[in-house]
Each structure stands twice: as structure tokens, then as C-alpha cells.
Amino acid sequence: MIGTLDSRVPSGPLAQKWQSHRDHSRLVSPNNRRKFEVIIVGSGLAGGSAAATLGELGYRVKCFCFQDSPRRAHSIAAQGGINAAKNYQNDGDSVYRLFYDTIKGGDFRSREANVYRLAEVSNLIIDQCVEQGVPFAREYGGLLANRSFGGAQVSRTFYARGQTGQQLLLGCYQALCRQIAAGTVQMFPQTEMLDLVIVDDHAKGIITRDLRTGKIDKYAADAVVLATGGYGNVFYLSTNARGCNVTATYRAYKKGALFANPCFTQIHPTCIPQSGDYQSKLTLMSESLRNDGRVWVPKRKEDCGKSPKEIPEATRDYYLERKYPSYGNLAPRDVSSRSAKEVCDEGRGVGPGGRGVYLDFAEAIKRLGENTIRERYGNLFEIYDKITGEDAYQTPMRIYPAVHYTMGGLWVDYNLMSNIPGLHVIGEANFSDHGANRLGASALMQGLADGYFVLPYTLPNYLAGQTGKRPSVDHPEFKKAESDVRAKIDRLLRVNGKRSLDSIHRELGTLLWDKCGMARNANGLREALGKIPELREEFWNNVRIPGNSADFNQSLERAGRVADFLDFAELMCLDALERDESCGGHFREEHQTPEGEAVRDDDKFASVFAWEFQGNGQIAAPKLHREPLHFETVHLTQRSYK
């Protein structure tokens, strides 16, 4: 069904592509816009900004979210900041540099043209957010403040305390509220998309379930936009909110949308370790802690149970400083995450379950005084104290890596449209801009770029040819999709087995974390690919979902999501197995330098892996399509942090 993947990247010099594309895209005139209905699923930074902007332009927008209010989308939890190439600090930043850092940070696995456009519109985002009333941090003179983030050589990150995601999301939520009040956007909170409806090969609607009443509804539109975030919760434990899921994108995948690079997941090195099996989520601690904290574990396994104070200097292993003398404790996210896993695998981890390493501030406190440390990190020490009950001024923090972001997502072209005409995918839900690894403070930038400044130009290009093609919800395709959704729900409720949803999800998470987490190898991935179908079998035979479908049933809504994770996990492992190289967050143990650095294979794998659904299981393995990545401007290099 799908030939070669056409990325629809416009020709011409890199810096002029976006402008020329906008110049030649089709438009919809103001009085025709109200004739078009657009469905947007998700109300985070990407979905919220897209809904507000399209509503403002005059399209009739229906926006859906599973949360009880659009303001609660998971974008709200982003702490650090948002990048933009403003060069306010006069330190040599430029659109090109932001582009280059992003594409290099992504280990050369993203499209040049998309990334360049992202860097280009980054400045507009800051202007827009300031105008909306986002209270970014300021200097005493009243100018916007910046900080350097994630090892960047320039200060280009804008921030609002440690709550940048919250403030940006509230800015876009407020814009959305304005459109809701104006009647251009109709909001459907606590409504989950359960299927995509395709009519004559175009995405023309969705099937939803009202989570409060259990009512199944059909909605038709001229175009569908998915802005449903990432799939980090496939690992059960992650820094994602409990509700984050793959359902919307996975069900679109089952309807023919290609899923690109699902194995690209990002793991953040500084999270608070798991304290027990009951744990429901992991909490991120800002990476800035590594500026003053020293990472270590005991040299001897026998010392792991001891209090850190009883372990003398001589028997401590400051492994990052030992292995990476020049970067030391500031080694990049993936490198320091893997190193933590290594020492824990050797049995030298500390804390419950031996899954943690110390982040010690004793020396910094001695050197700078407790007050300075308190000023710099006081709020983080408080969070740590609240969660663990430990005072990190007295005893070292324990940290461990955790899944944080997923770079993979549905395949989209330069217009952010998937291979299914009419189906657009924006934000973390698509695969487009971060390659194999996302830079700090770039997720917020991408979500808002897509919603405020890209989709509003590219969506009309599609809509302009669609006048009068919106089907009625009585179309047989809608009826079929609805009955499929009902059948799936009934099937879930009928299992009536003996195991809880969480226990199965937890088992899946542990398996993926071990075999498809920070470090992967062919054998482990094959093992996981063998076990996932067994677990899926267990789920469909032995899970227990209480209650019924015509009700507010939290177990049922989560069951549907776990069922999709169980399917999706297989795709993720398959992608990880197929990508026989190391790049960014995808580290294949077979491909590393003697120092443990990732080794890419640009000849074979400088391409996007986009998977086409063929049916579950091994009988009909998904079909792989490759989109070769062409680098016309940047030169591919190997990184080193020695």
C-alpha cells in the first residue's frame, strides 16, 4: 500500500525552505474556514496551541483530552525551559547553531529541513508566549533572562522558575479558553479517542469514549490532528504522568499510519530511585544538580548496605570522574545513565533493591557552604526530602535513571501529515525533530512550534482540497469502527481473570527496562520479543477488569491503554533489534568503542525506520519502510566526552 516515503521536503537552500514552502502552500479563505471541522486529540502544548490557533483562524475545532481539564496535560510537568535562537546574550547563538546543536544532539537521525524550521520559528514562540503573559524569568533591567542548559555552549534557554512547562501550557490553555468562550473550539475533556476512522483513504473522524459516562461517540471532521504525547509509560515506571499512553497513536498505526523509530526513548540520569514495588511513578530531579554533586558507589559490593558515612573515601568509586576525566560528573545524559546501570549491574548499587547511586554534595557544601547550596538547589533538596524523607545536606542523595521522553512517534512528512492523508501528528506524538536523542529544553519548543507556527500553515494546504468531503457519522466506516471499539471493550470486561492490571503492566515494564532500556543487545531483544506475546496472552486470559462499560470506570480506561502497550512493546523491541547500530538514546551493546561510546553506522542506518502494521504477532510482522536521511548542510561527526 505504501511505496517510498515522500518527506515532501521542499527544494532550495536549507534556510529558505520554510519560507518558500509557505509561499507556495495552498490557503483557505477566511469565509471558507468555518466550513471546515478539525479534530484535535490532546490538549498539551502541541494540541492546545494548535486548537487555539486554528480556532482563532476561523476553523471549527473539536479538541479532546482524557484529563478533566486541558490545563492538566502532561506538558505541565516540564521543568527546565524552552530554547530559542534569540541570541539575547550576545554569545554567538543563531538559528543555524540551534539547528546544528539539535541535529547533532539527535545523533544525526532527524530531518535537516524539519529541524531547521524548528530553530527558525523558536524565536516566534518566545514572542508569542511573552505576549500571552507567560511570566518568564527576567533580569533586573527588565529584559528576559536566559540560562545555559544541558551542556549547551550558549545561554539560549528561557525559563519560568522550575515550572516552564506549566507556564507555557497555561499560556496556551488560556488562549484555548478564549477560543472556547468564543465558540470556535469545542472542548471535550475526559474523552478518550479509541479509534481513527478512515473514509476513502483519508482520515475523517474518530471514535471516542466519554470516560465519565462510558458513552461511545462518533465524530467526523475534515482533518484529524493527533497531539497525544509520548509512550514512556510502556515501561510502567517513568517520569510521565500516570495517564500518558500510546493508545491514540497506536490505534492510528493499526489503521495504517506508520510508526517511526519507536525504539528511540530518552532516559534521564537524575531521578529519585524506586523505593518499592508499590511505586507508581518516578520523579525527575533537575540535571543541574550534577554541577555540584559528585556521583559515586562503593568500590566493594559488601559496603553497599552500609551507611554512606561509614564508607571511607578510599573505598568509594567516583566512576564518572574516573571514566570521563574531562567531563566527569557532567557527562551527557545517556553516558551517565548507562554508567549508573553498569555499576548497579555489578552489584554495587545502593538503596532499596540496589538500584541507585549516590549524588554527594558533601564536598560542595564544604567548599561553598550549606547556604550557597541551599540557594542553588533548595527546592530540589526539599522535593527529595519530601519523597524520601532524607536530608540531602547530611547524607548523599540517591539517584537512578528513568524513562523520560520518547523521540519516536508516528511518521510525518514536512507538513506534519502522516502517510494517511488528513491525519496530522504534532508534538511528542510524532517522530520528527529530535532524532535519536532530544536536547534539554527542546520538547517545549517543538510542541509549541508545531501548534502555533507550523500546523496553521500546513493544515490549510491539505484542507484546501477537501471542500465538501467530510463524511457523515452514519458512514459505514464509522459504524464499523464503533462496533470494533465496543467489541474490544466487551472483550476486556469478559476476561474476568485473576490478575490485576498493574501487575501485568509492571511485569511488562520490568522486561522492557531490562531488555530495551538504557542498553540493548540482540539476544535480550529477542528474549523480550519472545516474552511479550506470552504476557499479552496472560493479559487477555487472566486480567481482571471490574465494573461495566457504561460507567466511570478507571480500571477499564487503563486496561485499554495497557492492552495497547502490550502490542506496542513488541514493535519497540523489533525496531530496536532491527536498528543494528548505537545512536543517541538507542545503545546497542554490540556497537560501542572500547571506552563505551556509541558507534553509529551511517552507511546502513542513516534513515528513519517507519513500520507498517500487518497484524499482531509473528505471523504478520510489521513491514519496515525506510526513509533515507539526506544531510546536505551538516557533516556527520562522532561525539566524544573523554
Add this chain to the structure above:
Amino acid sequence: MIVAITGIILILFVVGHLLGNLQIFLGPDWINSYSEHLRELGPLLWAIRIFLLATVIVHIYVTIRLAIANRRARPKSYIDKENVKATFASRHMVMSGLIVLAFIIYHLAHFTFRKTDPRFGLLKLDPLNRYDVYSMMVYGFQNYVVSGFYVFALFLLFLHLSHGSSSFFQSLGLNNKKLEPRLALGGRIFAWLLFIGYASIPVAILLGLIKPAQQL
């Protein structure tokens, strides 16, 4: 806002009234001439009385309406409720206010219309031919029950004002983060001062520190 403004007026009255009453410690001449002056105002006194009465009515009417709306806003109350910061005084403004209202009615009947104590009719004019307010107050407060009720009502007034006298700043927007604790403390001190000032009169009379200027 209406509550705040009427509240301020009533607070001003309470302060003025206290200053007038405290003249009892200066002897019969002071307070008797003070009350004579008040009476000489004639129509103006009535205007002030009517104005105060109207203020009281508005203050009560609006607060009762608010209280009813507040009740409606929570049809089912918590089975278990702890108050972290809200003081007893702030949570029981309506109750303290209504008891103070009952007191005011009694107080007016007692000293202004002199309907409750038959002995007041027996009082002779003072040597300067003025009504002997001084002796009236002394006789009025020599009764333990009357004085007890006064002190009790004054305590409720204190509760009411310990919240009310700083609260109006907030309602009128005349507050900020730095001022807030100072205003709260100031309000409490103010309310205590009023309480001590007012309560000192019946207490002094009961202790025999102030004796009537004439015998019945």
C-alpha cells in the same frame, strides 16, 4: 465591600463611644456634660442615630445574605474538617455578630431608653441640672448579672473585631503580603484594647472603685 465599609463606620462608632464612656473615670462632671453636649445636638444626634441604625441594618442584611449564599455553596459539609489557618473568630463572625446585636438591643433598652431598670427613673438631676449619666452607669453595672452579660457580649465583640478590624483592609484591597501579618496582629491588639477599655468600666464599678454620685 459593603460589609467592609459599614464595618469601618461601626468600628469608628465603637471607638468614639468608648472614648466617651471612659470619661466616667474622670468623674461625674465630665461624663454628664459629655452626654448633655450630645443631647444638645438635637436633630443632628437623631441623624447620627438613624445613620448608625441604617449602617447596622445594611451590615447585617448583607452579611446574612452572604452567609446564606455560603451555606448554599456547600450543601453537604465535611464529616471531618480541620482548620489549618482559619481562626475561631473568623469562622464564627455571624454568630458573634448576632449575639452582639442582641446585646446592642438590650444595651439601648438599658441605657438609652432606660426600660429595663426601674431605679433609673428615681435618679435626680445632677447639681448642674443635667441628667446624671454617671450615677446611672454605676447603678446599672452594680448588678452582677448585667455586668456579666456585658463582659460576655464585649468578649464576643472582641472576637468579632479581632477578625473584622483587619479583615476590611483585605476586602478593600488595602493589603499585601508584607502587611498581612502586621494587620492581623494590629487588628487583634486593637480588639483587645477595645475589650479592656469597655470591660474596665463594669469591672471598676463592681470592684467599688467608682461609686454613684447620688443615693437613691
Add this chain to the structure above:
Amino acid sequence: MNFKLQIWRQKDRQSKGKLVDYEARDISPDASLLEMLDIVNEGLLLKGETPIAFDSDCREGICGTCSLNVNGEAHGCDHPGAVCELYMRRFRDGQKIIIEPFRLRSFPIVKDLVVDRSALDRIVQAGGFVSARAGSAPEANSILIPKQDADLSMEAAACIGCGACAAACPNASAMLFTAAKVSHLSLLPQGNPERTSRVLKMVNAMDAEGFGNCTNTYECEAVCPAEISASFIAKLNREYIRANWHTSGAE
């Protein structure tokens, strides 16, 4: 640790609810209260009973989804913090814990401990925004904002929209929520053009939603997970008086 729980169960909005006794056994002091409820729910599930419905999402205190009244306090005893940040080590072994939903007319109960807080969304829809069309914004540094104003605005903007202020208020008033949004925007030059109409519309919407009236008890700021100061309510009152003054002059 073991706990005796009394949890509000209510089938749906119309039904009459009641407190039901449960026991939680062998709970780690490092578990959060919500994780304890997860464990209780898992037990209920395996016994064939309906799990307790409660709201939560990010479980790190920023999304504002969680909303419980624990032992009489909105978000429980560990202020400031959302109930997802309440850990069992804050309780005594064997302690009785009463868990109720937020109770006020404007937050009808959906099921058990889940309430519908869409009233808060409607207050923001009434005017809690700056009408800034995408694409029309001036260069970000062209309007200078003193650091103090930006910082104060950020303090107000930190509201997570959980509704605990209204839930804890003896009068069920949503003044702190409304005040935070009005203050956040009125402290910034960008919010200035709509300053007058915003506060009037938002206060009207708040009243129309059936919230109670503020009597300055400051219970709201005591339970606020985002430490929003009640002095913003004074700011709201100021803005409201100013707006009434301005509109009466205009007419």
C-alpha cells in the same frame, strides 16, 4: 505500617454516599497516600469488589488532578503540597485516616472521591487570558518588565488549579483561584488592555458558578499546594473596585 481507613464511597452524582471502612496493611512508610490507595484497590479488585475511584495524574504535585480531603484537610497534612506528595511516614502506625472528596456545590461528585471541577475552567474562559493572536506578537524584549513584577506575577501564575482553596474555604469560595489568575495577568503590561473587563467577567463567572464569598479566613492559602498568597485576594479586590470605578466613569 497499618492503617484504618474510612473512605467516602458514592456510586454516582445522584446517589447517596457513605464512609466505608477499609484496612491497609504492610504499607511502606515511603509509599505515598495515593500508592497506598493503589494497594487497597488491588486488594479490592482481587476480592471482586469495585476499586475506589480517585483522581491523580502526574503524581508530582504539578498537574493539579489529585483532590482529596485527608483527615479533614484538603491535600492532607503535609502543606504545602498536593495530596500526591503526601507520604505515609507522615502518619502514625495504626492511625485512622478519613478520606473524603472535595465538598462544594460547584464541584459535584462524579464517583467516590472524584469531583467535577470544570467550574474553574469556566472562570478562566470568562476572561482569564490575554487576547494575543498567534503571529502578531511584538519582539519579546521590546517591552521591559521589572524583575519584581515578573517574579510577583510568576508567584500568582504558579496556581495548579486543583481547587483546594475552594474546598478548604469555610465558605466554599474560589476567590484565591480567581485572584491568582487576575493578579498574574494584571501585573504584566501585556495583560493591561483587558484588565478592567477581565476582572469583572471573571468575578461574575465565579459568582455564577455558585461558589461562596470570601470572608478573609485565609484557610485557602494555608492549604494551597502552590503557596499562592491570600494577598492576591486583596489585589483582586483592588482590581475589582478599580474596574467598577472605571466602568461607572465610562458610562
